[in-house]
Amino acid sequence: MIGILGAGAWGTALAQVIAQDGEPVLLWAFEPEVVAAINETRRNPVYLPDRPLSDTIRATGDLEALGACDLVLVVPPAQHLRGLLAQVPGTAPRILCAKGIEAGTGMLMSEVAAEAAPGAPVAVLSGPTFAHEVADGLPTAVTLACEDAALGGMLAGRIARPGFRPYLSDDVIGAEIGGAVKNVLAIACGVVEGAGLGQNARAALIGRGFAEMTRFGLARGARSETLAGLSGLGDLVLTCSSVSSRNFSLGRGLGLGQSAAALLADRRTVAEGASTAPVLEQAAAKVGVDMPIVSAVCALLAGRLGVQEVVDRLLARPLKSETV
Ligand SMILES: NC(=O)c1ccc[n+]([C@@H]2O[C@H](COP(=O)([O-])OP(=O)(O)OC[C@H]3O[C@@H](n4cnc5c(N)ncnc54)[C@H](O)[C@@H]3O)[C@@H](O)[C@H]2O)c1
Numbered sequence: 004m005i006g007i008l009g010a011g012a013w014g015t016a017l018a019q020v021i022a023q024d025g026e027p028v029l030l031w032a033f034e035p036e037v038v039a040a041i042n043e044t045r046r047n048p049v050y051l052p053d054r055p056l057s058d059t060i061r062a063t064g065d066l067e068a069l070g071a072c073d074l075v076l077v078v079p080p081a082q083h084l085r086g087l088l089a090q091v092p093g094t095a096p097r098i099l100c101a102k103g104i105e106a107g108t109g110m111l112m113s114e115v116a117a118e119a120a121p122g123a124p125v126a127v128l129s130g131p132t133f134a135h136e137v138a139d140g141l142p143t144a145v146t147l148a149c150e151d152a153a154l155g156g157m158l159a160g161r162i163a164r165p166g167f168r169p170y171l172s173d174d175v176i177g178a179e180i181g182g183a184v185k186n187v188l189a190i191a192c193g194v195v196e197g198a199g200l201g202q203n204a205r206a207a208l209i210g211r212g213f214a215e216m217t218r219f220g221l222a223r224g225a226r227s228e229t230l231a232g233l234s235g236l237g238d239l240v241l242t243c244s245s246v247s248s249r250n251f252s253l254g255r256g257l258g259l260g261q262s263a264a265a266l267l268a269d270r271r272t273v274a275e276g277a278s279t280a281p282v283l284e285q286a287a288a289k290v291g292v293d294m295p296i297v298s299a300v301c302a303l304l305a306g307r308l309g310v311q312e313v314v315d316r317l318l319a320r321p322l323k324s325e326t327v
């Protein structure tokens with residue numbers, strides 16, 4: 004049986020994909036009301052409303068119950084991954100689906116998992132995947148990265164479905180960096196939208212943001228073809244183009260003049276870029292990588308600079324070569 008840790012929009016959508024052919028899925032939810040709603044109404048009204056769920060999905064609030072699963076998809080917000088994963092017994096493979104960098108440690112999710120769940124092999128699932136589209140069965144392709152090619156192939160076979168196509172990679176760090184960095188860049192693109200800076204500016208941010216992602220990724224040992232693939236450029240384009248992205252929507256609010264504190268207060272859904280941005284800025288400085296767009300997002304989120312100041316500063320930087 005496949006277990007899923009986290010019944011937000013993404014964990015619930017993944018449960019629905021996997022259960023579509025009748026495979027049993029055990030879905031752990033943090034909130035008791037979500038557990039009850041899924042089991043009693045076949046819906047997740049909090050995080051994925053209006054999508055009927057398969058009868059073979061059973062929800063639980065007991066993390067230890069995931070120990071009975073032969074594969075666990077790990078889908079909580081990045082900042083909760085360590086504490087939750089440490090409570091799941093056993094050494095069954097874990098597929099890490101959260102996109103972010105841990106605050107305080109600067110660790111990628113695979114590095115956190117190595118500490119929190121030693122002995123359990125890990126893979127990373129990342130790519131352009133709006134949960135509501137996946138839950139609706141629309142065609143989706145993802146990167147599934149695993150250092151052990153044989154295990155990766157086995158895991159791909161376990162989760163592939165007719166409309167859900169994993170592409171294999173052995174570049175775990177590359178897949179993680181693409182997913183974490185694009186969330187921060189999506190905030191920047193949302194700012195462009197909210198402030199009415201135009202489509203040229205949005206395309207420039209995607210292009211130069213990808214240069215930042217590539218510089219940082221290469222410095223951390225990622226491969227350029229991974230960053231140019233589904234989990235990097237693919238997800239960057241998706242998330243920088245639509246208010247379906249929570250990160251883009253957060254940026255749009257900043258661009259409209261709202262404060263980050265007001266935008267982040269009381270929200271139940273996660274915008275991972277907000278917590279990843281400052282730790283990414285620190286991690287980049289540590290490896291000597293310049294990430295001016297990421298730094299601009301940090302300044303906006305912290306309220307140190309306004310939108311116009313950030314734009315002026317980015318445009319006033321010394322002229323330079325386009326190459327990464
Ligand atoms: N939603 C998507 O389209 C999507 C797609 C791909 C990847 N992801 C990634 O998946 C991860 C989960 O995102 P999501 O969209 O499913 O979440 P969500 O925004 O839909 O829901 C928030 C989640 O946080 C959990 N949560 C809140 N407080 C908690 C606490 N104190 N302890 C533990 N859990 C708590 C909730 O139970 C819920 O599962 C993120 O890293 C996100 O970047 C999301």
Ligand SMILES: O=P(O)(O)OC[C@H](O)CO
Nearest residue numbers: 130131132133248249250
């Ligand atoms: O809504 P966002 O910004 O968290 O993006 C969701 C997914 O990561 C898109 O691939």
